[in-house]
Amino acid sequence: MSVHAIVYQRLIGRTALTALVGTRIFPDALKQDSAYPAVVYGVSSTEAVQATQERSYRVATVETMVLAETRLAALGAHKEIIAALDRFVGSSGGIVFLHCLLSNEVSGYDPPAAGTATGTFTESATFSIAYTGD
Amino acid sequence: MAISSVGTVMYEGSIGTDPAVRGKIKSISVDGASATAIDVTSISSTFKEYVTGMLDGGTITVSCFAESGEENLPPLVVAGDNTVTTYRILFGSNQNQGFKVLFDGYLTSTTLGAAVDEAVTLEYKFRVSGAFTITDGF
Numbered sequence: 521m522s523v524h525a526i527v528y529q530r531l532i533g534r535t536a537l538t539a540l541v542g543t544r545i546f547p548d549a550l551k552q553d554s555a556y557p558a559v560v561y562g563v564s565s566t567e568a569v570q571a572t573q574e575r576s577y578r579v580a581t582v583e584t585m586v587l588a589e590t591r592l593a594a595l596g597a598h599k600e601i602i603a604a605l606d607r608f609v610g611s612s613g614g615i616v617f618l619h620c621l622l623s624n625e626v627s628g629y630d631p632p633a634a635g636t637a638t639g640t641f642t643e644s645a646t647f648s649i650a651y652t653g654d
Numbered sequence: 655m656a657i658s659s660v661g662t663v664m665y666e667g668s669i670g671t672d673p674a675v676r677g678k679i680k681s682i683s684v685d686g687a688s689a690t691a692i693d694v695t696s697i698s699s700t701f702k703e704y705v706t707g708m709l710d711g712g713t714i715t716v717s718c719f720a721e722s723g724e725e726n727l728p729p730l731v732v733a734g735d736n737t738v739t740t741y742r743i744l745f746g747s748n749q750n751q752g753f754k755v756l757f758d759g760y761l762t763s764t765t766l767g768a769a770v771d772e773a774v775t776l777e778y779k780f781r782v783s784g785a786f787t788i789t790d791g792f
Contacts, residue, residue: 572681577719621770
């Protein structure tokens, strides 16, 4: 089990989110030709916190992004991601989440690419996750 | 040669079997002995003059990350305790390169702390009773 896997479990297990994006929840990069709205998530960095005898815990930074054709759709899925992850405490497969806290949110818009009619609305969130286990 | 803090531990009683604190140690501070300064300046002195008085072994402060589980709850401070406990702090993990601090004392306070986006912490304070010794190696 990994932080990636637990974050995925939390997202795919939230029915209000899958009602909006289906199973279009991807690690690290959007699947080519994926329909919208879709969610991309990734662990961007991990910092180890040391005690004198052994590593005590780690702090991972996890980023999520919703891509959608309308701002409303992006915001709807974004809200469900926050509900699934913010302040989550739990364990699975030897990984224990001590806390998972929302630390940053960013709205964005990518203009239409050549040959397309609409741009992409994005909603991003950054979470700080303290956890033990490998 | 410098000594890495990795492997630093604190025991009461037997080394290796009786940890002195619960939680994972993140820092230890040995304040060191201090002496009272007795002012013996005479009226003819140009500068203040002192002699040292009684020595005080000081305090030892240990900060830890708290761990879950009932067995990891911090011990309670005992009132009216007059039986000292012998504590050993082993600085560094290498027996040949580290050093040992040995002292008799009492646990005088435990402090639990929590802050947003931080681990729960525990801080212990020990009062040194009498002298402490610092010896090379474990």
